[in-house]
Amino acid sequence: MSEQHQPAPAGTAGTPGPRGTTRIEDVVVGKIAGLAAREVSGVHSLGGGAGRMVGALRDSFAGPSTTAQHGVHVEVGETQAVVDVSIVAEYGVAIHELAEAIRSNIITAIERMTGLEVTEVNVTVHDVHLDFGPDEDPDAQQPEQHTRVQ
Known part of the structure; x- marks a missing residue:
């Protein structure tokens, strides 16, 4: 086979x-990172703080395609x-182990899919989700109290 028919490698993430x-x-890398973080067992959701409710409201209107990047911010250079x-x-999860698993999964996914070197993954835990059953949920409506005196 002559040399001109062999496929030449394309540049990797900005490298000619x-x-x-x-x-x-950035949006592509952000979606990869968001999906990789969600894959880790022990992650209830992405985002947090005051933006959590706003994000949930936005997602209900915009649909699931915007949720992959919610709670994720990336900076993409030419190679990193x-x-x-x-x-x-x-x-109940060990947060330090959860953060390390998230970091590892994000790095693996981005580097494998894009060829970029991930130099840093910073994980911020904004909240802990308490999964109360219907009988234990403190926010659930309490049954009406009947007065004993009429």
Whole structure:
């Protein structure tokens, strides 16, 4: 086979190759990071703090395609990426181990899918989700109290 028929490698994430460059937008890396974080057992949701309710409301109107990046901020350079992710953890998980698993899963996914080197993944835990049953939920409506005196 002659040399001109063999496929030449494309540039990796902004690095010029013999046939052009590849630019991976921040939103793509953000979605990869968000999906990778959600895959980790013990993550209740992404986002947190005051933005959690606003995000849930936005998602109800905008649909699930916007939720993959909720709670994730990325900075993408020519060859490297930095990720900040905010989560709500499930009650009972070891948060330090959860953060390390999230970090590892995000790095693996981004580096495998984009060729970018992930130099930093910062995990912020904003809340812990308490999964109360219907009988234990303190926010559930209490049954009406009957007065003993009429």
